[in-house]
Structures are given as structure tokens and as C-alpha cells.
Amino acid sequence: MADKKKTGLLASIGDSQIWKSIFRTGVPVTRRQRMMGVLNSVFLHLHPVRLPKHAVKLKYTWCMGGLSFFLFLVLTISGILLMFYYRPTVEYAYTDIMDLSEQVPLGIMREIHRWGAHAMVIAVWLHMFRVFMTGSYKPPREFNWAVGVIMLFLTLLLSFTGYLLPWDQLAIWAITVGANMARATPFLGHEGPGASLLAIGDINLVSMTSDIRFALLGGRFVGEGALLRFYVLHCVGLPFIIAILMAVHFWRVRKDGGISTPV
Amino acid sequence: MLDGIKAFLDILSKPQISFTLIIFIFPFVIPPTMWFEKWHRKLGLHLLWTRKGGLYMFAFITIILLLGFFDENFGKILGKPDNVPIIILIYSVFFFLWLSMSSAYKNDERMARGEKVEEDYGPDEKVLVWPDLVYIEMIALILMTVFLLVWSIGLPAPLEEAANPSLSPNPAKAPWYFLGLQEMLVYFDPWLAGVIFPTLIIVGLMALPYVDDNPKASGYYSFANRRASIFIFLFGFLTLWVFLIVVGTFFRGPNWNFFGPFEEWSVAKVVPLTNVNLSEYVWVKMLRIGLPSHPLVREVVGIVIVVLYFGLPPVILARGKLRGLVERLGATRYALVIFLALSMMALPIKMYLRWTINLKYIIAIPESFFNI
Structure with a gap:
């Protein structure tokens, strides 16, 4: 064909059957293609197709919600890699971490995971700070704010449960300090106000081996049971819950009218 | 000279002094009412x-660090x-506080002049998500990844000695984001500081x-329209949360004693424990008849005070100012x-009662772990 002039590599890739089978809309050049590209992608369709102009300004959004989500993904991936090397038993936990830092070539997954977790806690706080300062919690977004508060709490719990896993001095004593709070829970902890009221005759229903701290630690102190419980909560339980809430959160951002706009 | 400054900062950072200064300065910095606003200006x-x-x-934060x-x-x-x-937290909270407040002030000035707020481009100014948003997102992800990689390569994750249940470190600290709660433990029992609060x-x-219920100022930065709610939120977030985390991290050493930033963390530092319960003040020191044996009689004054604290202000305020x-x-x-609000204010109140009259508990019923 005469008019088939110089087609670049990129353009011919964009024209190929493989590319078109993956990205139905082709290379996003025209306005229509760009809109369809967002609509047709399972990932990008978290976003609307068009946004009010202030919604893409960093000065307004601080990008902290997005970064919180991104850090969650980074932590999930690095966490999965760490799970290949780590056994949650008192016998192996600490030595597995030692091996991880000394034997695994180019191993910075533990660093990524640890510093990324700190960064996520800060990012979540800052996201909340921004949402407050722009008044974005106000109707109709009040329920989504509440969902966000629960996720903030879950983020801290995720970090807290992960704190124990290296099984070093820092870990068990930080968790001991934290878990000792639980025994003072009113009615549910054996040193909590009102716990002694829950008794049948002389038998206390809430004792050192049946209170909420025992349930949390799977024992009377931070030991084998606590390590396994925290591991399961950290790797499966809490991420499962927070992932569901994230879906709700993102969905509601869209359903409540998208990012907040001046009213 | 330098030592003098350090000694001064050591004294300044004592909770009694730093917290008092913050409480007094805070309403002038974030003015909740027009009276404070006048002085603020x-x-x-x-x-x-x-x-x-x-x-x-x-510069001030950086010089101190x-x-x-x-x-x-x-x-x-x-x-x-x-x-x-913590250092990232200090800088980022400071920066975003400054950013949001300066955006808010600019918007307030615009509104006072009758102009639209900065965020208001009108209903027709729209941009496409591809490319205007996805590119920003991608750049943010890349920068975050670079930041994490540099941090991770530069600073190995610490690993202390293997867990030893029979050897507790001194001080034993909770993770940093819970240090505000651990700091509250100085003033309240675990059932309050660790569970209720x-x-x-x-x-x-x-x-x-x-x-x-203030419908104003949603979707843009503003201060003038919602000064009271911003004041309450920032007071909780900055002083009762972030500031207490900083105190817990930097100023709490062995035995959870207070140490100025430039002081050495010495295990030998002894702080006399002279805290007294309210019931002792009442029955022993004032009435000089000794503690009654029944806990409810013994603690009757404290119970009345707590009930009045939570019961009286709502009624008075409901008929007056509120x-x-x-x-x-x-x-x-x-x-x-x-x-x-009263629960939030209970923390500073208990702090001052501790610092001024060495009050341990307002209500002390250790028989059933009910201490306030």
C-alpha cells in the first residue's frame, strides 16, 4: 500500500492483535479512546472518567489516600515474599529473621516491609488529616468517614500484630506492654472493673485463663500461642477485613459523589 | 552558651512546662473564637x-533536631x-498543617473579598482521568518507591537480641503510634488509658x-467558617496525640521517668512517688478520722466529683452558652x-491535679480495679 509510510515500533505494537486483545481501545490518543480506556480497565475504573479540575491538584489531595493504598499493596507483596522464609514458631521465628538478613541475597524485603509499615501509618493519618481539613467528612460522606476510621484502627492493629513476629526483645516487650492493657478491659479482663461481678457463686467467669487478654495471646503471656495468633491475624485475618472495607471505601467515594468539591 | 541553651530546652520540655505553654499558646495560634482571633491578628x-x-x-524544628x-x-x-x-511524622505533620492552614487563610481572604475559593473552578472545568490523574498517580508511586528503596537500603531494619521473657528492657515501650496511650498510663489506670480512651x-x-452540623466549608480549605471544629480536632490530634507520642518517644527513659532531650538516660534517676488519693486527702488529712472501711463510703467525695463533672456542665451549658x-x-x-469533650479534657485536668497536688486517684477502689 502506498500510504503505508513509516510506522514506528510503538504504533505497530498498538496496532497488533495482541495489544488490541488486551487493551480494547488501542493506544489512548483521542479523547474517546482515553475515556474508554479508563472505563474498560478493571483497575482504572476505580476512577471516574472525568474529574473536576481541583481534584487532580496535589495541593488539594496530598495524594495520601492513594499512597496509603499503594503502601498497602507494597506491604502485601513484600509480606508474601517474607512468608516464604518465615516460620511462626518460638523455635524458628528469630533465626529465620536472622537468616533473612544474612543469607538472602539482595534481601531488603524486611526493610521494605518494616519502613513501609511505618510510612503507611503516617500516610493514613495524613489522609485523615486532609479529609478533615477540607471538611470532606460532611454529608453525604459521613458513613465513608466512619469506614475510614475503622480502617485507621485496623491499620494500627496490622502494624501492632506484625510488631511481634521478629520475636526479638523489642517485639515481645512491646506486645507485652500493649497486651497488658487488655487485662484491664471492663468486665472482660481479669483485672478490669466489674470483672468480679461476672461470677457464679464463688467461681469467677473472668479469670487469668479466660479473659480477653488470654483470648488475644492464646496463653497467659506472650509465647507460642501469641506468636501464632498474631501471625494469622497479621497475614490473613486483618488484611481480609481491611480489603473488604477498602472495597466499600472506594465504592462509596464514587457513590457519594466522587472527591469532595466546593459547595 | 550551647550548654545553656540545652539546659534551657531540658527544662522547657518538662511536661509540666511544655504542656502548659502549648495549652496557653494553642488557642492563639488556632483561634476558636473571635476574641482569640483578634489577639491572633x-x-x-x-x-x-x-x-x-x-x-x-x-528552620526552628531543624535547628533543634x-x-x-x-x-x-x-x-x-x-x-x-x-x-x-517519628522524625518523618514531625516534619510531615508540620508541613501539612502549614499547607492546609495557609490554603485555608487564602481561601478565607478570597471569600471575604467576595471571590470564589481556589478549589472552585466552576462546574464545567473538568479534566480527563487519563492522562491528567493517572500520570500524577504514577509519579507519586514512583517517588514513594524510590523513597522506600533508599530508606531500606540505607537503614537496615534493626533486630535486637532474641526474645527473652525473663529479661524485661527498661523502659519497655509500646510501638511508637501507641506511645500517646502509654503516656496516658502515667495519669490514668490501664482500663481508662488503654481501653476506654x-x-x-x-x-x-x-x-x-x-x-x-455546620454545612459550610466542605470540599475546600477554610478556617473562618469552622474555626471551633478545627480547633477541637487539631487540639486532639496535635497535642493529645502527636505531642504525647513525641514525649513518649524522646523524653521517657528508664522506669518511664521524664528525661529532658539532652539529659542522659540514667537508670539511677529516682523520682519520689508521693502521690496521694483524694480519699486520703479528705478523710485523713482534712477530717483526721482515718479511712472508712466500706469503699463506697470512702470514695464518696470522688464519686460525687466525677458525677458532677460529667453531669453539671452539660446542664449549665445547655441553658447558657450552648x-x-x-x-x-x-x-x-x-x-x-x-x-x-469532657472526656478529652479529663486528661489535661488529671495531669494538672497530678502535678499540683500529687493526686493519684480521684476515685480509688482497687478492690474491683475501679480507679479514676
Whole structure:
């Protein structure tokens, strides 16, 4: 064909059957293609197709919600890699971490995971700070704010449960300090106000081996049971819950009218 | 000279002094009422949110941290790998506070002139998500990844000695984001500091949109329209949360004693424990008849005080200053707001009772772990 002039590599890739089978809309050049590209992608369709102009300004959004989500993904991936090397038993936990830092070539997954977790806690706080300062919690977004508060709490719990896993001095004593709070829970902890009221005759229903701290630690102190419980909560339980809430959160951002706009 | 400054900062950072200063200065910096607003302007504190003011505050924080890094004692604590997040927290909270307040002030000025706020481009100004948003997102992800990689390569994750249940470190600290709660343990028992207060924080935050009925200023930065709610939120976030985390991280050493930033963490430091319960003040020191044996009789004064503390102000305020609020919110939500506010204020109040009259518990019924 005469008019088939110089087609670049990129353009011919964009024209190929493989590319078109993956990205139905082709290379996003025209306005229509760009809109369809967002609509047709399972990932990008978290976003609307068009946004009010202030919604893409960093000065307004601080990008902290997005970064919180991104850090969650980074932590999930690095966490999965760490799970290949780590056994949650008192016998192996600490030595597995030692091996991880000394034997695994180019191993910075533990660093990524640890510093990324700190960064996520800060990012979540800052996201909340921004949402407050722009008044974005106000109707109709009040329920989504509440969902966000629960996720903030879950983020801290995720970090807290992960704190124990290296099984070093820092870990068990930080968790001991934290878990000792639980025994003072009113009615549910054996040193909590009102716990002694829950008794049948002389038998206390809430004792050192049946209170909420025992349930949390799977024992009377931070030991084998606590390590396994925290591991399961950290790797499966809490991420499962927070992932569901994230879906709700993102969905509601869209359903409540998208990012907040001046009213 | 330098030693003098350090000694001065050591004294300044004592909770009794630093917290008092913050409480007094805070309403002038974030003025909740027009009266404070007037002084805020007169003292020139609104200049904090200008570019110059931001730079001065940034320089101030940096100078103190630099002073700390090159100090033998403070440097040890600041240099701990696990305290890097605190330094990031200090800078980022400062920066975003400045950014949001300066945006808010600019918007307030625009509105006062009758102009639209900065965020308001009108309903027709729209941009496409591809490319305007996805590119920003991609750049943010890349920068975050680079930041994490540099941090991770530069600073190995610390690993202490293997867990040893029979050897407790001194001080044993909770993770840094819970240090505000651990700091509260100095003043309240675990059932309050570790259970009730965290629950109230979560409940209070979740209740916020249901009790803040001010429909103004949603979707843009603004201060003038919602000064009271911003004041309350920032007071909780900055002083009762972030500040207490900083205190817990940097100023709490062995035996959870207070140490100034430039002081050496010495295990030998002894702080006399002379705290006295209210019941002892009443029955032993004032009435001189000894403690009654029944706990409810013994603690009757404390119980009355606590009941009055939570019962009286809502009623008085509902008939006086906050009458409008009751009408707008209804009795239930009004009661919730006042209860949460009084609970929040209970922390500073207990702090001052401890510092001034060495009060241990207002109500002390250790028989059933009910100490307030």
C-alpha cells in the first residue's frame, strides 16, 4: 500500500492483535479512546472518567489516600515474599529473621516491609488529616468517614500484630506492654472493673485463663500461642477485613459523589 | 552558651512546662473564637501560615533536631532507626498543617473579598482521568518507591537480641503510634488509658460528621467558617496525640521517668512517688478520722466529683452558652458531644491535679480495679 509510510515500533505494537486483545481501545490518543480506556480497565475504573479540575491538584489531595493504598499493596507483596522464609514458631521465628538478613541475597524485603509499615501509618493519618481539613467528612460522606476510621484502627492493629513476629526483645516487650492493657478491659479482663461481678457463686467467669487478654495471646503471656495468633491475624485475618472495607471505601467515594468539591 | 541553651530546652520540655505553654499558646495560634482571633491578628500569629512563617518554623524544628543529632545523649535516641518515623511524622505533620492552614487563610481572604475559593473552578472545568490523574498517580508511586528503596537500603531494619521473657528492657515501650496511650498510663489506670480512651477516640472520630452540623466549608480549605471544629480536632490530634507520642518517644527513659532531650538516660534517676488519693486527702488529712472501711463510703467525695463533672456542665451549658447547639443537635447528640469533650479534657485536668497536688486517684477502689 502506498500510504503505508513509516510506522514506528510503538504504533505497530498498538496496532497488533495482541495489544488490541488486551487493551480494547488501542493506544489512548483521542479523547474517546482515553475515556474508554479508563472505563474498560478493571483497575482504572476505580476512577471516574472525568474529574473536576481541583481534584487532580496535589495541593488539594496530598495524594495520601492513594499512597496509603499503594503502601498497602507494597506491604502485601513484600509480606508474601517474607512468608516464604518465615516460620511462626518460638523455635524458628528469630533465626529465620536472622537468616533473612544474612543469607538472602539482595534481601531488603524486611526493610521494605518494616519502613513501609511505618510510612503507611503516617500516610493514613495524613489522609485523615486532609479529609478533615477540607471538611470532606460532611454529608453525604459521613458513613465513608466512619469506614475510614475503622480502617485507621485496623491499620494500627496490622502494624501492632506484625510488631511481634521478629520475636526479638523489642517485639515481645512491646506486645507485652500493649497486651497488658487488655487485662484491664471492663468486665472482660481479669483485672478490669466489674470483672468480679461476672461470677457464679464463688467461681469467677473472668479469670487469668479466660479473659480477653488470654483470648488475644492464646496463653497467659506472650509465647507460642501469641506468636501464632498474631501471625494469622497479621497475614490473613486483618488484611481480609481491611480489603473488604477498602472495597466499600472506594465504592462509596464514587457513590457519594466522587472527591469532595466546593459547595 | 550551647550548654545553656540545652539546659534551657531540658527544662522547657518538662511536661509540666511544655504542656502548659502549648495549652496557653494553642488557642492563639488556632483561634476558636473571635476574641482569640483578634489577639491572633494583633500578635501577628497569622503570619505563621505565610511562606516566610513556614520557613521560620521549618528552620526552628531543624535547628533543634540538628542540635539533638550532635548531642551525645539526644543523638542516641534520635539516631535510633525505629525513631526515623517519628522524625518523618514531625516534619510531615508540620508541613501539612502549614499547607492546609495557609490554603485555608487564602481561601478565607478570597471569600471575604467576595471571590470564589481556589478549589472552585466552576462546574464545567473538568479534566480527563487519563492522562491528567493517572500520570500524577504514577509519579507519586514512583517517588514513594524510590523513597522506600533508599530508606531500606540505607537503614537496615534493626533486630535486637532474641526474645527473652525473663529479661524485661527498661523502659519497655509500646510501638511508637501507641506511645500517646502509654503516656496516658502515667495519669490514668490501664482500663481508662488503654481501653476506654482509645474506644472514645474511635467513637468520637466516627461520630464527628454526625455531630458537626455546620454545612459550610466542605470540599475546600477554610478556617473562618469552622474555626471551633478545627480547633477541637487539631487540639486532639496535635497535642493529645502527636505531642504525647513525641514525649513518649524522646523524653521517657528508664522506669518511664521524664528525661529532658539532652539529659542522659540514667537508670539511677529516682523520682519520689508521693502521690496521694483524694480519699486520703479528705478523710485523713482534712477530717483526721482515718479511712472508712466500706469503699463506697470512702470514695464518696470522688464519686460525687466525677458525677458532677460529667453531669453539671452539660446542664449549665445547655441553658447558657450552648443553648443554640442543643436546639440544633437535639438532646442525644448534644449529650454525646459534651461527654466526649469532657472526656478529652479529663486528661489535661488529671495531669494538672497530678502535678499540683500529687493526686493519684480521684476515685480509688482497687478492690474491683475501679480507679479514676
